[in-house]
Amino acid sequence: MPRPRRRSDARATAAFLGALAVLAVLGILALQVGAYPVTPSELWAVLSGRAHGINATVIYAIRGPRILGAMLVGAALSSAGAAYQSLFRNPLVSPDILGVSSGAALGAVLGILLGLPVGAIEVASFAGGIAAMALVYGVAVAIRGHDPLMGSGVALVKFLADPENQLPAITFWLLGSLASFNRSDLMALAPPVAIGLVPLVLLRWRLDVMTLGDEEARALGVEVALLRLGIVASATLMTAAAVSVSGVVGWIGLVVPHLARLIVGPAFRRLLPLTAVLGAAFLLAVDTLARNAGGVEVPLGVLTAVLGTPVFLWLMAAARRVGS
Amino acid sequence: MSTRLSIAGLSFGYPGRTVGTDVTFALEAGEILCLLGPNGGGKTTLFRTILGLVPALAGTVAIDGADIVHWNARRRALAMGYVPQSGGGSFAFTVRDIVLMGRSAHRGTFAPPASEDYDAADAAMERLGILDRADRDWLRISGGERQLALIARALAQEPRVMILDEPTANLDFGNQVRVMEQVRGLARAGLAVLFSTHHPEQAFAAASRVAMLHQGRLARIGTPDEVITEDGMRLVYGIDVEVVAVAGIKVCLPLDWR
Numbered sequence: 001m002p003r004p005r006r007r008s009d010a011r012a013t014a015a016f017l018g019a020l021a022v023l024a025v026l027g028i029l030a031l032q033v034g035a036y037p038v039t040p041s042e043l044w045a046v047l048s049g050r051a052h053g054i055n056a057t058v059i060y061a062i063r064g065p066r067i068l069g070a071m072l073v074g075a076a077l078s079s080a081g082a083a084y085q086s087l088f089r090n091p092l093v094s095p096d097i098l099g100v101s102s103g104a105a106l107g108a109v110l111g112i113l114l115g116l117p118v119g120a121i122e123v124a125s126f127a128g129g130i131a132a133m134a135l136v137y138g139v140a141v142a143i144r145g146h147d148p149l150m151g152s153g154v155a156l157v158k159f160l161a162d163p164e165n166q167l168p169a170i171t172f173w174l175l176g177s178l179a180s181f182n183r184s185d186l187m188a189l190a191p192p193v194a195i196g197l198v199p200l201v202l203l204r205w206r207l208d209v210m211t212l213g214d215e216e217a218r219a220l221g222v223e224v225a226l227l228r229l230g231i232v233a234s235a236t237l238m239t240a241a242a243v244s245v246s247g248v249v250g251w252i253g254l255v256v257p258h259l260a261r262l263i264v265g266p267a268f269r270r271l272l273p274l275t276a277v278l279g280a281a282f283l284l285a286v287d288t289l290a291r292n293a294g295g296v297e298v299p300l301g302v303l304t305a306v307l308g309t310p311v312f313l314w315l316m317a318a319a320r321r322v323g324s
Numbered sequence: 325m326s327t328r329l330s331i332a333g334l335s336f337g338y339p340g341r342t343v344g345t346d347v348t349f350a351l352e353a354g355e356i357l358c359l360l361g362p363n364g365g366g367k368t369t370l371f372r373t374i375l376g377l378v379p380a381l382a383g384t385v386a387i388d389g390a391d392i393v394h395w396n397a398r399r400r401a402l403a404m405g406y407v408p409q410s411g412g413g414s415f416a417f418t419v420r421d422i423v424l425m426g427r428s429a430h431r432g433t434f435a436p437p438a439s440e441d442y443d444a445a446d447a448a449m450e451r452l453g454i455l456d457r458a459d460r461d462w463l464r465i466s467g468g469e470r471q472l473a474l475i476a477r478a479l480a481q482e483p484r485v486m487i488l489d490e491p492t493a494n495l496d497f498g499n500q501v502r503v504m505e506q507v508r509g510l511a512r513a514g515l516a517v518l519f520s521t522h523h524p525e526q527a528f529a530a531a532s533r534v535a536m537l538h539q540g541r542l543a544r545i546g547t548p549d550e551v552i553t554e555d556g557m558r559l560v561y562g563i564d565v566e567v568v569a570v571a572g573i574k575v576c577l578p579l580d581w582r
Binding site: 008086089202203205206208209211212213215216218219220221222223224227261265266267269 | 372375376377396397398399400401402404406408411412413414415416417418421425426428429431433434435436437459477481
């Protein structure tokens, strides 16, 4: 017997398609604006394969990868945030609060300090993120705010860095940036994000049960420990991959899942798609702003904090009104 | 009648802190056993131990004669349903989503619910009279509706044994009566039912047998008439009562109230 479609499903589908449309429009706009503006007709010529000059280079080699990168980083951080929030039954956790971002940052900063090549820096960032999560997980201080250890590690590295060359790179990068993002970064980013996303999609029903807490979930027949390990590993992989190319971009993993949950509710099968698309749209908008507002690039972390804080306060107020 | 659940020599508690020892009883299909005992007396810990949520310190829990110590969470859930004192989490799921979670043990880790899972959830909600609440927000229904939904969730699980931890705690009088009526219905449907309460009249009204947990041991076990006596209530709760029959139903009247 086919299930009758329910109103909440229809609403979730509408929200998802709406968000997708917003993302598409943002993407087309972002391709046009920048230090070297491209008009809509020029863009069309490039995309339809009729133009090959400097416009094509700008679109395919510079702007296109960066736009896709912003989308992927935004989707990855938001999806990881949604998973952490369901798993830890706490709507106030996010990758940055759990210390994963800081851990990944510590790994990458150490890589910069040691003068490692880009690929090795990404590996170091991965390792840092996983190590931070393992630490947080192991010590079970998951929900108690920033992990002081990671913060002091980053501070120590700053102290050791060469102030002429390494320190500006490290500092700017710690605030989050896609300024140097290129095609090879995109190739490094996409696979781990995809690999991390698959378990979250597959475990969407189990993630709902996990929001009940360990005891209740186990009484319902769910193998909690194994499941938690798999979900944490997936979300951490996505976070570490994002941080390794973009630096620490805060707030997004906290705010976007909240916003999505207000629209479609907490059921992960509806929450995850909307969170991913909204996260992609949010970071694309922020990154486009970052490379167009002002003479120099504004760090992403600064913008997401400036935009994220009021949005978050508004969300908290809205959540209180609807009683969730 | 067959023995559904048998508990033998069970010691329970946590590493370094034994809460109860030597608990032995058996429960048959269609039977209701009511557990009485003071606050903090270990009723919940005993239930959690039977459910396998905390390991037993000694003794065995068997279902239909089989020791369940090595059963995994899924197999336990297919045999035993659990209605916690308060549950359902703090996210705004729909009532249907919460009840549907009772079907988790019936499907694979990666599998979405099948249409028979939706049917089982809806049937359970209908039976408990809350089907019209199915699309409501979990955080916006009343405590009584939540309790009924948690029973529906455990029922959708299709277990053979149902364990309810103070199912009427925090409920108003009307909802207490409604929930107890559903508890009786579970036994009529053939489930072995184990529940705890602080209201001896619920034991008189619903239970076929009553057990009293006192200082970590089953001090008394037997029919309500045998166990809920002036003597038994003084032992376990430390108060003097008179057991009186009103319109054929027994109640405990504290002597201090007179």
